[in-house]
Every structure is written in structure tokens, then in C-alpha cells.
Amino acid sequence: MSVNPNEDTEFNDALRKHGIIPPREPTPPSPSPPPSPTLEEMLEDYTPSELKELSEDAPDDEMERLIAAHRRQRIALERNAEKKARFGRVYPIGRDDYTREVTDASKINEEDDDEEKGTGVVCFLYKDGIPQSERTFEHIRALAARYPKTKFVSIVGDKCIPNLPDSRIPMLIIYRKGEIRNQVIAWGSDRERRSEG
Incomplete structure (x- = not known):
């Protein structure tokens, strides 16, 4: 009869206690879940018009204010990029x-x-x-x-x-x-x- 040293049984625990089989390898820790995306990351792919609609539908004033601020920042960045891209043809x-x-x-x-x-x-x-x-x-x-x-x-x-x-x-x-x-x-x-x- 062969003994599977990786099984979690009382018999294997007794064998490990007396050094007959090697200690069981510790189970690797389960990976932690990825961090939740920040508000900026969630809003990254939205256009300014979509952000405006989203801020109007926001559940509270704080969320509405944050989305509106992100929208203003996005519009400013787009305008700055348009100024720098003067030619294009x-x-x-x-x-x-x-x-x-x-x-x-x-x-x-x-x-x-x-x-x-x-x-x-x-x-x-x-x-x-x-x-x-x-x-x-x-x-x-x-x-x-x-x-x-x-x-x-x-x-x-x-x-x-x-x-x-x-x-x-x-x-x-x-x-x-x-x-x-x-x-x-x-x-x-x-x-x-x-x-x-």
C-alpha cells in the first residue's frame, strides 16, 4: 500500500510527527484581488459629453462634483493638445x-x-x-x-x-x-x- 504524503489525514499527520514522511508543503497564499479602480481610471474612456451625462445622473453631490471636475480637466487637456497640434496636413x-x-x-x-x-x-x-x-x-x-x-x-x-x-x-x-x-x-x-x- 502506498501512502500519498500530500493527503491531509490523521495517519499522515502521525507519520509526519515521527519524521517518517516529510512535512507537508505549506499551501500557497491565495492571490489578493486586484485593487479597485480609482474614479479617474473608471472615467478614462468616457468622452466629455458622456461625462456630463454621467455627472447629471450621479447618486450624490460629491460624486457629481468629482465627475464634473474630471470633465473640466479632460476638456482642458484636449484643448491643450489641439493647440500643440497646429498643422496635421x-x-x-x-x-x-x-x-x-x-x-x-x-x-x-x-x-x-x-x-x-x-x-x-x-x-x-x-x-x-x-x-x-x-x-x-x-x-x-x-x-x-x-x-x-x-x-x-x-x-x-x-x-x-x-x-x-x-x-x-x-x-x-x-x-x-x-x-x-x-x-x-x-x-x-x-x-x-x-x-x-
Whole structure:
């Protein structure tokens, strides 16, 4: 007859007492339940209009006050994010607009920018009818939507730089603080490139 040392019986207790079988392993403590979510965590996924309805249906004044305060805070955060996300698309410009829309715009600091980094401006020079230029324009539009703090502008290449050869198109000129930081010439003309993500 075999004895299961893990069974909880009087016989096993007597055997353990005399050292015949090893002591029973302590049962692991049951995990404690996760903490209850805070009010802020519960309200995280609600829109401001849903929060307004929720505060009106609150069971007491204290809960109504807390929900209303959370709603005001959420609205302030959304407005602040909208201020910072100033651009979000590609702005077409002409030669006369270049200095104001590119060079001068890159000198403008954000309101809360203590480092005075200026604004990043990407100037896209293109020409209609060039396949690489059209493909690159699609990527530039996607980047503008993804990075709304950066200003993206587009201009026909030979209107920006007279006699610009088609072999140098598409071209990206990147400005910050009124200076050219980088230049990418004939991007994608040697092979098709894809933007990931």
C-alpha cells in the first residue's frame, strides 16, 4: 500500500510527527484581488459629453462634483493638445510665400517651449507627372497627419528653385530655427521605397 504524503489525514499527520514522511508543503497564499479602480481610471474612456451625462445622473453631490471636475480637466487637456497640434496636413505654397511659410515659420517657438527649438518645417519640392514624386507625396501626406507639430509644405520644384532639373525631384528641405537642417535630393528615384507603420 502506498501512502500519498500530500493527503491531509490523521495517519499522515502521525507519520509526519515521527519524521517518517516529510512535512507537508505549506499551501500557497491565495492571490489578493486586484485593487479597485480609482474614479479617474473608471472615467478614462468616457468622452466629455458622456461625462456630463454621467455627472447629471450621479447618486450624490460629491460624486457629481468629482465627475464634473474630471470633465473640466479632460476638456482642458484636449484643448491643450489641439493647440500643440497646429498643422496635421500638407500646405501648398508659392514662391512668394516661401520665406514667410518656411524660413520664418521655422523660427516660431511653441508656447511652452523653454528650449526655443523653433518649429520643424519640411518643404517638399515635387513635379506633376514624375512617378517618384507622386509616390513620395503620398508618404508626405501620411507623415503630416502623423506629426501635427511639424509643418509640411509643398511647392512645385522649378517654381521654388528656377531651372531645377527633374533628376533632383522629389526633394525634401528640412528647416528649424530659420536654417536648413537637412536636404534629401531625388528621394526614391533609385528604387521604390515604402513608409512603414
